[in-house]
Amino acid sequence: MDKPVKDAGGGSKRGEGKDGKFTVNRRDFLRGVAVVGGAAFLGSPADALASRELTGWPDRVGMLTDLTECVGCRTCESACNAANGLPAPEVPFDEKSVFERKRRPTASAYTVVNRYGNAKGSGNPIYRKVQCNHCEEPSCASACPVRAYTKTPEGPVLYDKDVCFGCRYCMVACPYYAPAYDYESALEPRVVKCTMCHGRIKAGGIPACAGSCPVGAITFGNRTKLLKIARERIRKFPDRYVDQVYGEFEAGGTSWMYLSGIPFGELDFPTNLPRKPIVENTRGFLSAVPLVLTLWPALLGLCYTANRNKEEKG
């Protein structure tokens, strides 16, 4: 057999004809068929057909919370409440008694600040702001059976209550326990979480919490730039920060990242998360399910018919 001539298409990219239309030559077509056929029987994902190298949208934004700057004034909570038209809290925003227990975001508070003790340095308490981290590859979205979640090109992960039917798989899937559930109405189920003020970002503004933080502990901007800034701060002040940007790689990376002066595990950050997105655990299996369900009956049916014909003849 002759060796295949490389680039027989006159220098055009593979799979692209001279006129720019998508063409497949016989060799590639057969290879694809072989892969799909093999996958149907083996149940492994058809990786050769779809590259899984997701690098994300280059202009996506993010947030960087510097936990060494936060002084626990709860202005971000108050600003978030006002921006989203949430109900007034049971205790006012300048009440420190809320710090006595660790809180989670709820249906009426998209973000909360928790207080932690600090053995390091001055001994001042450390405050941690909690909200949805807007993952690069959100597991809430991959777990949702009805596609109520969208990862927007801008970065925020949005939820559509009109599609949701209240199964709450997203709440189970989220490694950060971010989505909360609105139990107020039995007929209109609703998951509630931070939207990173997507509307404001689209209009050229910035998220309410970042805009209101009096000490500038929350920086909003292009995610790539934020990572550079975070690394630069760690380089400049090695005594001040632990050498980690939380959210850079955790579960495939998040839009919301953190810098801290003490190990993140001491601040209730999950530290057992893989570097790969959580959806990778199920992608292989789930992508094979449609193939198995469609191709196996057809192939087995063919075999059965062929055998039956043989028996009838014989």
Added chain:
Amino acid sequence: MNTKTVLTIALFWLMAITAAPYAGAGGAAAKPAGSPKGKMPGTILLGSLAKKYGPVKFDHPKHVGTAGSCNECHHQHGGAQAPSCGGCHTIDASSFKKNVQFGRIRPCGECHQATYDAGKIDRPTLAAAYHRACIKCHREVGSVGTDPKGCTEMCHESSAQAKAP
């Protein structure tokens, strides 16, 4: 214009610039060594950003005594958290000339914008710059940084709006 007139003008001009340093010598306020020329401010009302909280009455002379050096707060050249030159001065000839003025303490608002600037996300806004400068020392004082009420206990006048959600 004849030579005599030119010489007279030159002489007066020379006298004027050599006398200038003595003009401000009668300043009453005790200034830290090496502080720039010009008048040091007294008590200032920091109210340009006051919305939720009342404006802050800031006693400048009192703080000078406590801090001991301008650099503690005015961190433009030297000091603990001095930004790099390029952090404030955009390095292109026109803007560099315009915003370099040696020997002058510049107001915070000249570098720190009041609102978000997508081009300078690592530079604190004006409010953040004020708060960081004050909290650097005041976090140890009273309940600042341990109780959200600390804001009104220490610096800000309490306002009913601050309590409102």
